[in-house]
Amino acid sequence: MIHRRFSIGTAAAELAMLQWGERGKPPALLLHGTGFVADVWDEVARALASTHTVYALDRRGHGASHKPGAYQFLDYAEDVCRVVDALDLHDIYGIGHSAGATDLLLAARLLPGRFTRLFAMEPTIMDPRAARAGGLSEESQSRVAGTLRRRAEFDSADAVLERYRTAPAFADWTETSLRAYVRHGFVPLGDGRIRLCCTPEIESAILRPIFEAMEQVYIGDARGNPFAWLTEIECPVRVTTAAKSDAIYKEMAQRAVSLIPRVSTQVFDGAGHCVAQEMPERVVEAVRDYAKAGT
Numbered sequence: 001m002i003h004r005r006f007s008i009g010t011a012a013a014e015l016a017m018l019q020w021g022e023r024g025k026p027p028a029l030l031l032h033g034t035g036f037v038a039d040v041w042d043e044v045a046r047a048l049a050s051t052h053t054v055y056a057l058d059r060r061g062h063g064a065s066h067k068p069g070a071y072q073f074l075d076y077a078e079d080v081c082r083v084v085d086a087l088d089l090h091d092i093y094g095i096g097h098s099a100g101a102t103d104l105l106l107a108a109r110l111l112p113g114r115f116t117r118l119f120a121m122e123p124t125i126m127d128p129r130a131a132r133a134g135g136l137s138e139e140s141q142s143r144v145a146g147t148l149r150r151r152a153e154f155d156s157a158d159a160v161l162e163r164y165r166t167a168p169a170f171a172d173w174t175e176t177s178l179r180a181y182v183r184h185g186f187v188p189l190g191d192g193r194i195r196l197c198c199t200p201e202i203e204s205a206i207l208r209p210i211f212e213a214m215e216q217v218y219i220g221d222a223r224g225n226p227f228a229w230l231t232e233i234e235c236p237v238r239v240t241t242a243a244k245s246d247a248i249y250k251e252m253a254q255r256a257v258s259l260i261p262r263v264s265t266q267v268f269d270g271a272g273h274c275v276a277q278e279m280p281e282r283v284v285e286a287v288r289d290y291a292k293a294g295t
Helices: 038-048 073-087 099-110 138-149 157-165 175-184 200-214 226-232 247-259 280-292
Strands: 004-008 015-020 027-031 053-057 092-097 115-121 186-188 194-196 237-242 263-268
Touching: 004 073, 015 038, 015 073, 027 038, 027 073, 027 099, 038 053, 038 175, 038 280, 053 073, 073 099, 073 226, 092 099, 092 280, 099 115, 099 226, 115 280, 138 200, 157 175, 175 186, 200 247, 226 247, 237 247, 247 263, 263 280
Parallel strands: 027 053, 027 092, 092 115, 115 237, 237 263
Antiparallel strands: 004 015, 015 053, 186 194
């Protein structure tokens, strides 16, 4: 199946998009997690395209999308709203991973009635009812700063593949998903070398609000903290966790469950945080099963 690449927005605020399948079917909108690109959904999207018109986007700061320096949770949610409005999407099945799932949850509140249901895989969530003062811990500040030391440039795509295949974060990914990430998550430098699209500097900026949410200290910007909105989401939401994920992802999923009114849960046994890239066929099955469910 050939997918279509296009973009919405002006050059200064461009969001790179992918579409699988022809228009005319119910839309599914896929949002990746931090550091990745729309193409890592390829195996899931190709399967879902038999019943849906499937869209995915490079979230701001990632891939071919704009990199404005503003990476608050509401910035991402408003980007989703821009996509929904530009494509005039209705009755959307939103499917998101990690911070991308958070984008969809907040967008569903901003655009009530446009989403039929959401499938949120380990969303990034804080519970505003248990907010803490004091800012990020020294450990989290060190982890955010440590992102700046990540390697950004490689001699070739093959060199990246060789390195990433054995890295713990990618060790369980399918070959298709890993190759899609390397092909589209890097930009050529003209001498055979390639560089991450989501550079260490960008990823560090993106991660700070995420770590603040993890530690319950997120305040937001002048627009405030949007996490209380989760109590106002009208459509049904399935929140999933993965058995092999770190404890913080399970904790944040539980926060989501405690806030969202029409919520159900699911656990992916034997999977890690990036379950859609590790076991795409199981994600497709779960997404389809939830589409048939009443709530």
